[in-house]
Amino acid sequence: MEKVNYGHLISVSGRSPQQVKRYALAFCGVDPNASGGRGITREYEINDGFYIYLIGVLVADYGMQLGEAKSHIYRIIPELDTRGLLPSIRWDRRDPVPRIVLRIHPGHVYEYRTYIKRTPDETENWDTGDQNVDDPYVARWVPKGKIGDATPGPVFEVPLTAYLGHYILTLRGQV
Secondary structure, three states, X not given: OOEEEHHHHHHHHOOOHHHHHHHHHHHHOOOOOOOOOOOOOOEEEHHHHHHHHHHHHHHHOOOOOHHHHHHHHHHHHXXXXXXXXXXXXXXXXXXXXXXXXXXXXXXXXXXXXXXXOOOHHHHHOOOOOOOOOOOOEEEEEOOOOOHHHOOOOOOEEEOHHHHHHHHHHHHHOOO
16 A cells, blocks of 8 residues: 555544544645545555554644644654654564554653563563663663753653554554
């Protein structure tokens, strides 16, 4: 699949057509070929559809303002591409994606965490150091800045790979 349309985005997101159109307009702007009631449906690249879907998630599920959600998406696109977390990269692959959670800190500081499932034995013998055993992430990375640079405020935890999996499986008709 190379292109998605409003129907696809509505089925993936479970949002109303008006909400999807609002998110799409905010991210991609107006399509001069699909406007004016000429019966032409706008199509989006598969990755743009994913970004629109994520904007809807951040607005509806995390209570962000539309402009704020759009700003976050624009800022994380390069990292998603670098880490291979885009539908265009994952579409034909069947290998599992590691569980990655995006933590959005105030001040546009982003922390990505890769998680694994630890066995009770590993937890018992874990050399804790500064790491919390109840927070079983394997690796975390902060592309720019550091967590201490974040201004005080709420931290949003967005399960990126869960949303990516849902997006791809829904478009494939497997959900």
